[in-house]
Amino acid sequence: MENMFCFQCQETAGCKGCTRVGVCGKTAHTAGLQDVLIYATKGLSEVTTKLRALGKEIAEEVNHLVTENLFITITNANFDDEKITKQIADTLECKKALLEALGDGNGLSDAAVWYATENFEQKMPQASVLATEHEDIRSLRELIVYGLKGMAAYNKHANALGKAQEDIDAFLQEALAKTLDDSLDAEALIALTMQTGKYGVDVMALLDGANTSAYGNPQITKVNIGVRNNPGILVSGHDLHDLEMLLKQTEGTGVDVYTHSEMLPAHYYPAFQKYEHFVGNYGNAWWQQKEEFEAFQGPILLTTNCLVPPLESYKERIYTTGAVGFTGCKHIDGSFGQEKDFSAIIAHAKQCPPPKELETGEIIGGFAHNQVLALADKIVDAVKSGAIKKFVVMAGCDGRSPKRNYYTDFAKALPNDAVILTAGCAKYKYNKLDLGDIQGIPRVLDAGQCNDSYSLAVIALKLKEVFGLEDINELPIIYNIAWYEQKAVIVLLALLYLGVKNIHLGPTLPAFLSPNVAKVLVENFGIAGIGTVEEDMAQFFGA
Numbered sequence: 027m028e029n030m031f032c033f034q035c036q037e038t039a040g041c042k043g044c045t046r047v048g049v050c051g052k053t054a055h056t057a058g059l060q061d062v063l064i065y066a067t068k069g070l071s072e073v074t075t076k077l078r079a080l081g082k083e084i085a086e087e088v089n090h091l092v093t094e095n096l097f098i099t100i101t102n103a104n105f106d107d108e109k110i111t112k113q114i115a116d117t118l119e120c121k122k123a124l125l126e127a128l129g130d131g132n133g134l135s136d137a138a139v140w141y142a143t144e145n146f147e148q149k150m151p152q153a154s155v156l157a158t159e160h161e162d163i164r165s166l167r168e169l170i171v172y173g174l175k176g177m178a179a180y181n182k183h184a185n186a187l188g189k190a191q192e193d194i195d196a197f198l199q200e201a202l203a204k205t206l207d208d209s210l211d212a213e214a215l216i217a218l219t220m221q222t223g224k225y226g227v228d229v230m231a232l233l234d235g236a237n238t239s240a241y242g243n244p245q246i247t248k249v250n251i252g253v254r255n256n257p258g259i260l261v262s263g264h265d266l267h268d269l270e271m272l273l274k275q276t277e278g279t280g281v282d283v284y285t286h287s288e289m290l291p292a293h294y295y296p297a298f299q300k301y302e303h304f305v306g307n308y309g310n311a312w313w314q315q316k317e318e319f320e321a322f323q324g325p326i327l328l329t330t331n332c333l334v335p336p337l338e339s340y341k342e343r344i345y346t347t348g349a350v351g352f353t354g355c356k357h358i359d360g361s362f363g364q365e366k367d368f369s370a371i372i373a374h375a376k377q378c379p380p381p382k383e384l385e386t387g388e389i390i391g392g393f394a395h396n397q398v399l400a401l402a403d404k405i406v407d408a409v410k411s412g413a414i415k416k417f418v419v420m421a422g423c424d425g426r427s428p429k430r431n432y433y434t435d436f437a438k439a440l441p442n443d444a445v446i447l448t449a450g451c452a453k454y455k456y457n458k459l460d461l462g463d464i465q466g467i468p469r470v471l472d473a474g475q476c477n478d479s480y481s482l483a484v485i486a487l488k489l490k491e492v493f494g495l496e497d498i499n500e501l502p503i504i505y506n507i508a509w510y511e512q513k514a515v516i517v518l519l520a521l522l523y524l525g526v527k528n529i530h531l532g533p534t535l536p537a538f539l540s541p542n543v544a545k546v547l548v549e550n551f552g553i554a555g556i557g558t559v560e561e562d563m564a565q566f567f568g569a
């Protein structure tokens with residue numbers, strides 16, 4: 027049996043590392059190929075960074091390749107060895123051409139000069155996370171790489187809408203290359219971690235601008251969670267551009283479109299609300315796919331992670347696109363920003379019965395920065411009068427672990443004068459609890475997808491200004507964030523960069539934080555885990 031080592035997500039085996047097979051379903055072979063892909067991408071990034079230093083321009087396709095490679099290796103995105111192998115080959119070819127342009131290969135690392143056309147497996151030991159022996163250096167390198175993976179995901183969505191920022195791509199590649207550099211000590215890597223947080227803010231701002239300029243500002247919206255009696259397509263993941271193309275191509279075909287998990291916030295955008303056949307949100311967070319995809323009865327389009335290895339019973343109804351892949355599932359091609367052809371999935375939908383009803387009713391969302399700032403007066407008044415005493419940021423991810431029931435219980439136990447600010451799929455733990463409102467302000471304000479955590483930071487900075495505070499930490503805001511995969515890592519680093527302190531992170535702290543690195547985060551930023559709901563209520567509210 028092959029060995030592997032991966033500890034990049036919250037569900038890693040035993041809170042230590044997956045060594046035989048991933049809890050996510052990733053095989054040891056796929057994990058090894060992903061390591062090699064990252065290794066090759068670091069090498070490519072070293073070469074592009076050298077070329078930039080010489081004043082050479084790096085082609086857009088090269089930036090896209092780096093971004094896509096990182097995205098492919100995010101938890102639950104791609105389980106397709108053939109695709110990963112092709113990406114390694116493409117990366118090595120691209121690197122070879124750039125090395126020729128560079129001419130002088132002196133001083134480059136093995137990852138930068140390595141070239142092969144087959145047997146990529148041979149590089150697995152060298153590409154492994156465990157190849158870095160020093161525990162703290164390994165921890166910091168991986169913290170940075172995981173942050174960069176999250177950054178790449180958001181960069182990809184912005185790129186798909188025609189928005190890019192050269193300094194973001196340049197940083198992404200420079201930072202990746204630096205994780206190969208043995209001369210960088212822990213102090214230098216901590217500084218690089220903080221810089222990664224800065225670019226995390228930038229990339230989320232870039233994506234926010236891309237989304238709102240293409241689709242308008244999210245607005246308060248009631249989203250139907252029931253079904254209609256037509257065949258449907260269920261869309262999951264985060265890629266709004268894919269959704270837009272699908273909505274256009276399904277118009278007038280008699281096929282309805284529903285969102286799943288992180289695609290729910292698409293309903294908040296004016297540009298999507300005009301589609302009569304964009305019916306509502308079906309089901310809950312990513313990890314409930316097996317039951318909910320079964321019940322949907324029609325085809326499912328996965329535009330990004332999180333993909334749960336599908337059951338045979340509905341596997342033929344799964345279509346992947348973008349960075350997502352699963353051996354045996356149909357893939358819809360189309361690179362960054364290209365028009366994709368969804369005719370196969372639409373034809374498939376027409377052969378299927380309508381979705382089985384899971385629930386009925388509505389949920390409310392659309393509280394991104396523009397909408398919340400439009401309500402600023404009302405919110406400030408409620409804070410000043412004491413009607414709202416605390417905001418609790420409960421953004422992040424949902425997941426399988428039963429420990430995550432903590433977030434449902436925590437939301438229920440909150441005092442009635444506390445308002446939850448959320449983004450990401452974490453919301454499914456409490457967005458159907460009917461927690462009521464405070465003077466017309468709902469007690470769960472959903473800003474959108476995990477990348478819309480940026481909105482929560484904009485709101486916090488605005489409140490700081492309105493209340494004339496010196497420090498963002500003086501606001502009556504508690505941060506109790508749930509994490510799962512690497513996009514949550516970039517969100518966390520972005521918040522740290524913005525100066526947010528005392529973030530509680532759960533349901534468990536990342537396995538990739540060595541005791542010393544965890545200590546740095548605790549001492550400098552007050553990062554903490556979670557306790558029981560009773561303990562945390564007492565800590566936050568003194569009750």
Ligand code: FSO
Pocket residue numbers: 287288312331332422423424450451452475476477510511512513514
């Ligand atoms: Fe969730 Fe998955 Fe958005 Fe993540 S669906 S877990 S942080 O991919 O990206 O919140």
Ligand code: SF4
Pocket residue numbers: 032033034035036037038039043044047048049050051052057100101102
């Ligand atoms: Fe394990 Fe998570 Fe890595 Fe999958 S992504 S192999 S579950 S640590």
